[in-house]
Amino acid sequence: MTLEFTTAGESHGPALVAVVTGLPAGLLLDRDAIGDDLRRRRAGYGRSPRQRIERDEVEVLAGLRHGATLGTPLALVIYNRDHENWAWGMSPWPPESDPTGKGTSPVTLPRPGHADLAGALKYRHADVRNALERSSARQTAAQVAAGAVAKALLREIGLSVAGSVREIGGATTPEGMRQATDDARRERDTLGGVVEVMAKSVPPGLGSYAEKRDRLDARLAAALMGIQAVKGVEVGDGFALSRLRGSAAHDEIEPGLHRSTNRAGGIEGGVSNGEPLVVRAAMKPLPTLMRPLRSVDLATGEPGDALVERSDVQAVEALAVVAEAAVAWELARGAREKFGGDALEDFVAAHRAYLERIHWAN
Secondary structure, three states: OOEEEEEEEOOOEEEEEEEEOOEEEEOOOOOOHHHHHHHHHHOHHHHHHHHOOOOEEEEEEEEEEEEEEEEOOOOEEEEEEHHHHHHOOOOOOOOOOOOOOOOOOOOOOOOOOOOOOOOHHHHOOOOOOHHHHHHHHHHHHHHHHHHHHHHHHHHHOOOEEEEEEEEEOOOOOOHHHHHHHHHHHHHOOOOOOEEEEEOOOOOOOOOOOOOOOHOOOHHHHHHHOOOOOOOEEEEEHHHHHHHHHHHHHHOOHHHHHHHHHHHOOOOOOOOOOOOOOOEEEEEEOOEEEEEEEEEEOOOOEEEEEOOOOOOOOOOHHHHHHHHHHHHHHHHHHEEEHHHHEEEEHHHHHHHHHHHOOOOOOO
């Protein structure tokens, strides 16, 4: 049983769409819980004014009846309120006119650090907007909605997933993070940071060492690196382990098969080992700057300043929510592969039977 999702939609297009397949029938979804995660993604100190425009209210188009999944594809949609301001520039069909002038003039000065240049070259786009609209982090709203569904499934077998901010702009205290954000805003600059996601009550046995594509740590790393602006991922103590001797790096097994330390972050050999799963992701400073970097005009070949668009000073708090969704998704995917079941009751029963077989108690 494979759990998958795909998304569609542009940053200023009509809507964002997510289609989830592989869910069991009978899973109860809470509209408010999905909405809470979407609100958490929009919140955070240093976010752009667009977050006050969008409401990110999810609507379900298929796969749900009276709050319960049907075992068929689940289709979710989030409408972009800001699309009203881009109705001509982001029209799916050629507009007859554009009284606003917004969005129809081609963008030809790509931003360093963004997908603008690579996307324009790869797809032969004369207008960089054709690349930047889809590569925008706006699409993470759809990912968070899918992640909220995954978290609902995980709760049925007792798993919890939570993301948190560890660092913003080098600061590690709430006061320091706010000060760093204020300083960057005043200087018209941007910041990055580090987030951590922890999952508890993860049973041993999710993932596999048999094939690299099935390793849980590889999947988590790919999911986190797939989030816009993430440039590094570590599991457990990660890079710090490289500076230790083996006798100090590994977690000794205690009676009951638990560990007194968790340097591995809950994964050994690509498989969950029953300890809390801990991963961290490093986010680079956002590439859209109010004080733009130098670029080259793709239409003329002349140097110039990169495109300036409305942007966050930092979005590390939002990343914590998106990373939480990504980790939840991969754990739910692994759980579906491990426990199967066309109906939720079958899925839960298989999980319970497995824990009984291995005599496991969280």
